[in-house]
Amino acid sequence: MSVVLDTFSIVAIVAGLVFFLAGTVGLLRFPDAYTRLHALTKADNLGVALVVIGLLPQMDGVLAALKLVLVWLLVMLSSAAVSQLIAQSVGRREPGE
Amino acid sequence: MTALVALVVALLLLWLALWTVVARDAFVAVAGFVVYGLLLSLVWVRLAGIDVALTEVAIGGGLTGALLLGAVGRLRGTEAEATAERSGAGTRAFAVLLSVGVTLVLVVCVLALPESAPTLAPQVAQNLPATGVGNPITGVLLAFRSLDTLLEAIVLVIALIGVWSLAPDRFWGGRPGPRYSADPDGILAYLARLLPPIGIVVGLYLFWAGADHPGGKFQSATILAAMWMLVQMAGLGDAPRIDSRWVRAGIVVGPLVFVAVGLLGAWQAGAFLGYPDDWAKPMIVAIEVALLPTLVLVLALLLNGAPARDPARGPVSALAGGPSAGPLPSRPAIPPGDRPTHPSDEVQT
Numbered sequence: 001m002s003v004v005l006d007t008f009s010i011v012a013i014v015a016g017l018v019f020f021l022a023g024t025v026g027l028l029r030f031p032d033a034y035t036r037l038h039a040l041t042k043a044d045n046l047g048v049a050l051v052v053i054g055l056l057p058q059m060d061g062v063l064a065a066l067k068l069v070l071v072w073l074l075v076m077l078s079s080a081a082v083s084q085l086i087a088q089s090v091g092r093r094e095p096g097e
Numbered sequence: 098m099t100a101l102v103a104l105v106v107a108l109l110l111l112w113l114a115l116w117t118v119v120a121r122d123a124f125v126a127v128a129g130f131v132v133y134g135l136l137l138s139l140v141w142v143r144l145a146g147i148d149v150a151l152t153e154v155a156i157g158g159g160l161t162g163a164l165l166l167g168a169v170g171r172l173r174g175t176e177a178e179a180t181a182e183r184s185g186a187g188t189r190a191f192a193v194l195l196s197v198g199v200t201l202v203l204v205v206c207v208l209a210l211p212e213s214a215p216t217l218a219p220q221v222a223q224n225l226p227a228t229g230v231g232n233p234i235t236g237v238l239l240a241f242r243s244l245d246t247l248l249e250a251i252v253l254v255i256a257l258i259g260v261w262s263l264a265p266d267r268f269w270g271g272r273p274g275p276r277y278s279a280d281p282d283g284i285l286a287y288l289a290r291l292l293p294p295i296g297i298v299v300g301l302y303l304f305w306a307g308a309d310h311p312g313g314k315f316q317s318a319t320i321l322a323a324m325w326m327l328v329q330m331a332g333l334g335d336a337p338r339i340d341s342r343w344v345r346a347g348i349v350v351g352p353l354v355f356v357a358v359g360l361l362g363a364w365q366a367g368a369f370l371g372y373p374d375d376w377a378k379p380m381i382v383a384i385e386v387a388l389l390p391t392l393v394l395v396l397a398l399l400l401n402g403a404p405a406r407d408p409a410r411g412p413v414s415a416l417a418g419g420p421s422a423g424p425l426p427s428r429p430a431i432p433p434g435d436r437p438t439h440p441s442d443e444v445q446t
Binding site: 085088 | 283284285287288291292295
């Protein structure tokens with residue numbers, strides 16, 4: 001059983017890291033602020049989700065797992081809110097784009 | 098493998114530090130500084146200094162970063178001039194000499210450290226049970242070296258007084274900083290409604306857990322102050338008037354209780370800040386509880402800055418009937434052109 005869980009963790013976390021890498025490449029390569037934000041928030045949220053899902057079976061106890069889920073929700077909330085704020089600020093600064 | 102990770106993080110830290118120093122743009126430098134603080138907290142986690150990591154990420158990255166961002170916003174107007182200015186060859190040579198000299202002294206000091214560093218850790222571990230707290234950091238901060246913590250609290254209050262004294266006379270007693278306004282249906286207002294309940298619970302948990310686990314009043318106060326600032330920046334609340342009795346009482350209650358406990362120790366235990374037998378834990382808790390409002394107020398008001406709104410003309414005038422007038426009358430009564438500028442206001446142009 002533990003082998004199955006470990007394999008699940010490894011696959012999920014590696015997949016999450018791939019999304020992080022993709023998000024970072026997007027951040028570095030995309031031409032303007034909006035597309036960079038897009039790459040960062042979409043890919044990183046998925047990356048964080050996969051890493052958290054991968055780590056869940058490794059936590060000892062339901063309470064620790066719940067904490068991890070709470071952290072994930074907070075990260076999603078903050079990244080969603082902050083990306084909107086950054087986009088708004090960019091929009092005000094460059095109304096033409 | 099872990100050594101490789103440590104090496105990469107150390108190199109990254111050095112590179113970030115250099116980047117922060119050489120960055121020409123102030124905003125970029127502050128961004129670098131914040132990331133530096135976050136990365137540094139990871140280093141502290143790796144060194145098993147969870148308390149230090151929490152403080153670094155809350156104070157070093159978060160609070161100082163926010164303070165510096167505020168400073169960048171204020172300096173925006175003069176930044177181009179300042180960067181265009183080239184200092185003379187003599188000044189530059191002197192700066193290089195000074196930096197190299199300080200670095201050399203530091204290198205010599207680090208190399209001259211004794212092989213096994215002097216430590217008081219065994220004594221702390223041995224005497225910790227007498228204090229009644231389980232977290233050695235809290236034990237050191239509030240029992241063994243409580244004088245340092247007392248002075249630290251007083252220094253923070255003095256720093257706030259220093260910031261306040263930058264206010265022009267006509268604003269004295271008024272509210273600090275700009276009155277933030279944001280779209281009441283926007284994402285910031287949404288976040289400011291959703292996050293503070295969670296943040297307050299987390300902050301109070303950190304405060305209470307500090308007795309036996311990493312955490313404590315400082316980290317907790319930073320989180321609580323951040324929640325307050327979020328509410329203010331979303332336009333849902335306003336900074337308090339600095340002549341409010343409650344604000345002033347909250348600011349001095351921590352140091353006052355601390356000194357009172359110290360005097361009680363001088364009377365009961367024979368030394369200033371000495372704790373009578375079996376009374377250490379309740380006294381430590383009393384100090385912590387009294388310091389929490391002080392720290393929250395001081396940290397938030399430091400971020401708010403000097404009073405910048407006329408007490409007589411501000412949202413709470415004598416006519417409006419005081420703070421009980423409700424949220425609607427306290428919408429900006431100051432015409433937009435007259436409002437103190439803030440980085441978030443500036444980008445609207």
